[in-house]
Amino acid sequence: MFETIDLGCRKGRRTLFSGLGFSLGAGEVLHLAGSNGCGKTSLLRQIAGFAPLQSGQLRWQGQAVDARSHAWRARLAWCTHQPALKDALSVGENIRTSLRLAGVQLDDAAIRETLAQWQVAEQWSLAARLLSQGQRRRLALASLTLLARPLWLLDEPFNALDDTACRQLWQAIHRHAAAGGRVLFTHHAAVAGVRVLALEDFA
Amino acid sequence: MFETIDLGCRKGRRTLFSGLGFSLGAGEVLHLAGSNGCGKTSLLRQIAGFAPLQSGQLRWQGQAVDARSHAWRARLAWCTHQPALKDALSVGENIRTSLRLAGVQLDDAAIRETLAQWQVAEQWSLAARLLSQGQRRRLALASLTLLARPLWLLDEPFNALDDTACRQLWQAIHRHAAAGGRVLFTHHAAVAGVRVLALEDFA
Amino acid sequence: MKINWFYFSSPPRFYALAGRLSPLFFALALLLTTLGLYLGFFVAPTDFQQGEGYRIIFVHVPVSWMSMFIYLVIAFWSAMGLVMKTRISMVMAQALVPTGALFTFLSLWTGALWGKPMWGAWWVWDARLTSELILLFLYLALMALRAAIDDERRADRACALFALVGVVNVPVIYFSVKWWNTLHQGASVSLTRAPSMASTMLFGMLVMALAAWAYTIATSLKRARTLLLEREGDSEWARRQFAGDAR
Amino acid sequence: MTLALVLFKRECALVLRKPGDALSALFFFVLCATLFALSINPEPQLLRALGPGALWVCALLSSLIVVGELFEGDWRDGTLEQLLLSPLPLPAMVAAKALARWLGSALPLVLVSPLLGLQFELSGSALLLLPLTLALGTLALVFVGSIGAALTLGLRSGSMLLSLLLLPLYIPVLIFGALAVAGAQSGSGFEAELSILAALCLLSVFFAPFASAACLELACE
Amino acid sequence: MTLALVLFKRECALVLRKPGDALSALFFFVLCATLFALSINPEPQLLRALGPGALWVCALLSSLIVVGELFEGDWRDGTLEQLLLSPLPLPAMVAAKALARWLGSALPLVLVSPLLGLQFELSGSALLLLPLTLALGTLALVFVGSIGAALTLGLRSGSMLLSLLLLPLYIPVLIFGALAVAGAQSGSGFEAELSILAALCLLSVFFAPFASAACLELACE
Amino acid sequence: MNWDSVSAFLHMGGYGLYVWGSFGVTLLLLALETALLSRRARRVADEIRQQTKAARPPLKPRHTGQD
Amino acid sequence: MHPQRKKRLLLVVAALAVIGIASALILNAFRSNLVFFHTPTEVATKQVATDRTLRIGGLVVPGSIERSAGGLQVSFAVSDKVHSVPVRYQGILPDLFNEGKGTVVQGVLGADGVFQASQVLAKHDENYMPPEAADALERAGQTVVQP
Numbered sequence A, B: 001m002f003e004t005i006d007l008g009c010r011k012g013r014r015t016l017f018s019g020l021g022f023s024l025g026a027g028e029v030l031h032l033a034g035s036n037g038c039g040k041t042s043l044l045r046q047i048a049g050f051a052p053l054q055s056g057q058l059r060w061q062g063q064a065v066d067a068r069s070h071a072w073r074a075r076l077a078w079c080t081h082q083p084a085l086k087d088a089l090s091v092g093e094n095i096r097t098s099l100r101l102a103g104v105q106l107d108d109a110a111i112r113e114t115l116a117q118w119q120v121a122e123q124w125s126l127a128a129r130l131l132s133q134g135q136r137r138r139l140a141l142a143s144l145t146l147l148a149r150p151l152w153l154l155d156e157p158f159n160a161l162d163d164t165a166c167r168q169l170w171q172a173i174h175r176h177a178a179a180g181g182r183v184l185f186t187h188h189a190a191v192a193g194v195r196v197l198a199l200e201d202f203a
Numbered sequence C: 001m002k003i004n005w006f007y008f009s010s011p012p013r014f015y016a017l018a019g020r021l022s023p024l025f026f027a028l029a030l031l032l033t034t035l036g037l038y039l040g041f042f043v044a045p046t047d048f049q050q051g052e053g054y055r056i057i058f059v060h061v062p063v064s065w066m067s068m069f070i071y072l073v074i075a076f077w078s079a080m081g082l083v084m085k086t087r088i089s090m091v092m093a094q095a096l097v098p099t100g101a102l103f104t105f106l107s108l109w110t111g112a113l114w115g116k117p118m119w120g121a122w123w124v125w126d127a128r129l130t131s132e133l134i135l136l137f138l139y140l141a142l143m144a145l146r147a148a149i150d151d152e153r154r155a156d157r158a159c160a161l162f163a164l165v166g167v168v169n170v171p172v173i174y175f176s177v178k179w180w181n182t183l184h185q186g187a188s189v190s191l192t193r194a195p196s197m198a199s200t201m202l203f204g205m206l207v208m209a210l211a212a213w214a215y216t217i218a219t220s221l222k223r224a225r226t227l228l229l230e231r232e233g234d235s236e237w238a239r240r241q242f243a244g245d246a247r
Numbered sequence D, E: 001m002t003l004a005l006v007l008f009k010r011e012c013a014l015v016l017r018k019p020g021d022a023l024s025a026l027f028f029f030v031l032c033a034t035l036f037a038l039s040i041n042p043e044p045q046l047l048r049a050l051g052p053g054a055l056w057v058c059a060l061l062s063s064l065i066v067v068g069e070l071f072e073g074d075w076r077d078g079t080l081e082q083l084l085l086s087p088l089p090l091p092a093m094v095a096a097k098a099l100a101r102w103l104g105s106a107l108p109l110v111l112v113s114p115l116l117g118l119q120f121e122l123s124g125s126a127l128l129l130l131p132l133t134l135a136l137g138t139l140a141l142v143f144v145g146s147i148g149a150a151l152t153l154g155l156r157s158g159s160m161l162l163s164l165l166l167l168p169l170y171i172p173v174l175i176f177g178a179l180a181v182a183g184a185q186s187g188s189g190f191e192a193e194l195s196i197l198a199a200l201c202l203l204s205v206f207f208a209p210f211a212s213a214a215c216l217e218l219a220c221e
Numbered sequence F: 001m002n003w004d005s006v007s008a009f010l011h012m013g014g015y016g017l018y019v020w021g022s023f024g025v026t027l028l029l030l031a032l033e034t035a036l037l038s039r040r041a042r043r044v045a046d047e048i049r050q051q052t053k054a055a056r057p058p059l060k061p062r063h064t065g066q067d
Numbered sequence G: 001m002h003p004q005r006k007k008r009l010l011l012v013v014a015a016l017a018v019i020g021i022a023s024a025l026i027l028n029a030f031r032s033n034l035v036f037f038h039t040p041t042e043v044a045t046k047q048v049a050t051d052r053t054l055r056i057g058g059l060v061v062p063g064s065i066e067r068s069a070g071g072l073q074v075s076f077a078v079s080d081k082v083h084s085v086p087v088r089y090q091g092i093l094p095d096l097f098n099e100g101k102g103t104v105v106q107g108v109l110g111a112d113g114v115f116q117a118s119q120v121l122a123k124h125d126e127n128y129m130p131p132e133a134a135d136a137l138e139r140a141g142q143t144v145v146q147p
């Protein structure tokens, strides 16, 4: 069980949210909803340990965790609007090294297979700078699914994706949940059949 | 009448589209659809004159136009995933100077009113670097609506916007069309009641 | 009859023409070099001041002239390419750069080798030498710029613009000896007065200069052909060139 | 014209908002000159022989740094595309930006230079001439540099290419600038060098924006 | 350890893919030294007196440029956040990046330095010692510089702040490096300076990554 | 004829090193450029030949007779 | 006039003006001294500073070359036919250095008025001819012109 207790966030003189708590069991998917600027990204960054917790705590299996510890970060997969691609390297090199740096050893064949599912296998030897916005997104998501981390933190992952890629991402999310993973994502459209946390309730 | 005749685009050894032609009358809105990487952004950049036309021509009221000429560019409003904000300047300074540079003279009250419609008036004196993704988008769109250019070229304008902002954008588009303007936009979801150009028909 | 100047600006026609001319000029260059070397070493007499050392003139002057002239030609083709938007102009501009850089380097090299025994220094910072060094930097910059840009069209135009910006340097090189008092000697050969040089010497030098011309034409045409193929390798006309022996 | 003024004001606002960025050129200049002065034997004769050249080299290197980021920010955040669509003619835009950059980065350097000249034991007239030549020279360097900045915008290997491209264009300015100061220092006259410097400055301020504008169009592709 | 190796390899691949970026430090070094030599009267005596100090100053300035962009790219494109989530300890990551950067940017400079030494008419043993001290020195400069780079990441006025922060840390390296070469040049011995330089190098290579790692955590907020 | 012997020719009145250094390097570099150029030309030709072969659809005589 | 045209015309006029001013400035520069070396006259009339390295160019005065015992120390005078400057030098001379020929010396002017050279360069003219022709010219009373 992953829980957050009494999280809060102030920016300047404005309180974005406070007293925020939710829990996320194994296999659960949580949709973090709220209007632009209400603090979704800020919350995710706190959970990932990139911004300090301003109040409250995070708990994993009932134990308080330090969001900046290695042990905690090793559980996370993180995907935002910056796809973390090196423009000068090819698609293949990019994904291969980013996986290896995340501690995942996979042979090229396995990587290519996943890329093919995301329809970017053809671009394998294209420099990343030449990719379209959607293709960059797809690449980031493909490497996400290969990481095998229990908790996914996705900030607007559906941005810039076309229908096929959106379906692919849904499948990936559900597959991850079915395997006991947890997913916390932000999205602006309503999604049927997924638990919603409206951030504005904590404003 | 704005027309494109026989446009084509090759990248590397791949042909993205060829023989592309469409026309866009006054008051028309055209949805440019296609999967990720099919060339929507490339097409828009050719029309805006940022990338050279590889074949064919553009016509405005029956006359061929040079996409790199000042006269042509003065007709365009351009909005992509880069909101053209200076991180160090405040929201107010940003929008004020970008409007003046585009040749529009407006007093702060008028600008603030529009910003209020887009719900970013509160952030008037916040540095742009502190804005959330959606707020940056909103700002870019607010300045777009103030520009009073006849042809809007919007690359995935709905990205990162929440429901309210999306509705706001639709209203702006329809108002622009009703006033005789033309809108060409890319979007991944299907939109009811808007003419669609499927780019993949020209692949 | 009206001459169609754009006739050879079509890639296949240019390719064919260059293919015919290039070997011709190579042969001419070889011939003229042999003749020039013979004249320079066996016919031209010793100089009254510099002894046998002056024979470097037969290579130094042709390469120096060529180094400046090639830059002018590059600027010409660049301007043509920017204004007329003909692809061949840009290809020609690109094709001349390495040869120009080579000649500039050789001008510096032979000049330094000549300066040591005659002046007593490999190098001095006088106006002629400095401006010629700047010319070398200009050529190197053109090559580096070309190499750094992936998109051919952008590379063409960027290099053309840069070449045009740098062209002011050429008159500076040429007139430097007149405008400033330099260690480098003044012009021995000029259009406005009789050459201050014995005619056998002058003749050898001119033959070598013609050889340099022929070499430049041959090399640049050949390189232009290659560049054209590299650029338009998958076009119909390029494939047709090799259709015969592709079986 | 008024549009150019608006842009100019925005650039100035940016400079004022992030003074550290603009002043980094000044800082680099001071650092470079001081380290050079420190690294040699502090004999007046030696220092005086070295001064004009060394200070000018430092100014040139700082200008190279100034120029490197002239269009970078606008290009990265999409402002450049919007500027291309504005009614402001591109050369005017380049001129406004270059001028603001010069005011923000090079002018402080010019003003500080006499102090550094003292460090190199420059004499009276050379101390006066140094800022004058530097003012003319850095103006030329920044404007000519804008061509290089526009050409290398968004390229791999940008910064090296930039220095390679600008080297041949910068050397004449360096030579005449240093010669003028050295001439004033030795009392052998500096008018000729100064007027050539002024000519170079005039030509580059007027013509470089047109060349840069053409290059910027390419960079946006 | 193997992860650090992966990162190291990626950095090397980046260097190879954009050699211009890495070599810009080398180019700056050569440029700086050459222009400096050019700007003064090329008298052997003068040059020889100047050589060690001037070359070391040029190397220091180039290192400053190298260091400035150490984490910038990773920070901008989101890679730094991913690296924070990787099992690779942060200090190891810093070390891998700094080492790769040193190999790509500073080593060429070290290798070329004897040629430039010739330009300044350095004598035999100084010519040999110059690359050795530069190798040790630039290693120290790059590693110490990584602290500054991490501290100023994403700050307004980054580059000025960076040089300001690093200057006091850099000066000891400069002094001992230049002294060692000058000692070899004049034949008055250089062992003491060399061993201090080696000590500085060792200390900074070992401890700087830990300091930088702490600063990087702050930068990502 | 200016020269009494081959050694006088090589000696070049004491300037042998300079004169032959100039001519030698010049001829060498020009030859090198020519060689590199023809190698490059050959490479491009080979590449296109291979592509043409690959692009040609096998056993479709209809297409070969075009033009 | 059409405003667009007017603007363009204005621009052209401005360009011409800029070119004009610039060329005036440059021409002005060439009228004054812009030099690789100074002449002995300039040195004699103290138009150059004496405490720093400079270059002096001119002809070696015939009969002025004196070699010291070791042969390495030379002294000679450089003149531009108006003034001449005595020069002292220790080192190897270039092959073309000779009496009546052009030279450029680099060094410092001492307090005693003797120029202490650290480098001596030979400057020759643009004439090339066989020795016989030069002899013939000389016999005809025409000296070979020096620049």
Ligand code: HEM
Pocket (backbone or CB within 6 Å): C057, C060, C061, C064, C065, C107, C108, C109, C110, C111, C112, C114, C115, C116, C118, C119, C122, C123, C128, C129, C132, C133, C173, C174, C184, C185, C186, C187, C188, C189, C190
């Ligand atoms: C690195 C040193 C040198 C460089 C860069 C250099 C450069 C040049 C250039 C660019 C030219 C062609 C411009 C013109 O035709 O006026 C030239 C011509 C010439 N150079 Fe040099 N030079 C160097 C050294 C020398 C030396 C040491 C000598 C003789 C001792 C020499 C003798 C000549 C001659 C005779 C011409 C032909 C002038 C004419 O008739 O127009 N050069 N040099």
Ligand SMILES: Nc1ncnc2c1ncn2[C@@H]1O[C@H](COP(=O)(O)OP(=O)(O)OP(=O)(O)O)[C@@H](O)[C@H]1O
Pocket (backbone or CB within 6 Å): A123, A126, A130, A131, A132, A133, A134, A135, A160, B011, B012, B013, B014, B016, B034, B035, B036, B037, B038, B039, B040, B041, B042, B043
């Ligand atoms: N040099 C190249 N070689 C091959 N393909 C290339 C090259 N450069 C770009 N491409 C391809 O061109 C396409 C560019 O597409 P563009 O950015 O216009 O797509 P898009 O329709 O806007 O996509 P998205 O919906 O993802 O934004 C991409 O598919 C990219 O992979």
Ligand SMILES: Nc1ncnc2c1ncn2[C@@H]1O[C@H](COP(=O)(O)OP(=O)(O)OP(=O)(O)O)[C@@H](O)[C@H]1O
Pocket (backbone or CB within 6 Å): A011, A012, A013, A014, A016, A034, A035, A036, A037, A038, A039, A040, A041, A042, A043, B123, B126, B130, B131, B132, B133, B134, B135, B160
């Ligand atoms: N210093 C500050 N003073 C006031 N408000 C601030 C300050 N810094 C940031 N903010 C506000 O904090 C909010 C940050 O929100 P965040 O980026 O988390 O939003 P979000 O929910 O992810 O929005 P979006 O859907 O647009 O991505 C923004 O509304 C921003 O205006």
Ligand SMILES: [Mg+2]
Pocket (backbone or CB within 6 Å): A040, A041, A042, A155, B132, B133, B134
């Ligand atoms: Mg957000």
Ligand SMILES: [Mg+2]
Pocket (backbone or CB within 6 Å): A132, A133, A134, B040, B041, B042, B155
């Ligand atoms: Mg797109």
